[in-house]
Amino acid sequence: MFGYNNGVIAGVLVLPSFYRDFNLPPVGTKAYNNITGNIVSLLQIGGLVGSLGTFGVMKYWGRRGAMIFSGAVYLVGAVMQVCIFLLLFIRGGGLASVCANKDRHSVMVGYH
Numbered sequence: 001m002f003g004y005n006n007g008v009i010a011g012v013l014v015l016p017s018f019y020r021d022f023n024l025p026p027v028g029t030k031a032y033n034n035i036t037g038n039i040v041s042l043l044q045i046g047g048l049v050g051s052l053g054t055f056g057v058m059k060y061w062g063r064r065g066a067m068i069f070s071g072a073v074y075l076v077g078a079v080m081q082v083c084i085f086l087l088l089f090i091r092g093g094g095l096a097s098v099c100a101n102k103d104r105h106s107v108m109v110g111y112h
Helices: 002-013 016-021 030-083 087-111
Strands: none
Touching (some): 002 030, 030 087
């Protein structure tokens, strides 16, 4: 799943609309590289946190509760990414969405 997430965000980062809507610095500059690297890194951290956090959530709430929790976190992250045009919320929303996504994938394996 890490390759899929990186593939999706890589496609988004090169979209002219993303560049325009978030007033990113010119491509190739250090500031641009820092911003895009930060976004991709937060997705990776979200995947790690989601994978590790799954077990604590499942221990206290069970699989069904973990699925509900991860669905709620994913929804909040998706709304943050779609509805708010600040780069900070793209980073935070991406972190939340990927964290919940990894949580969901870990629960689904055990749920069957």
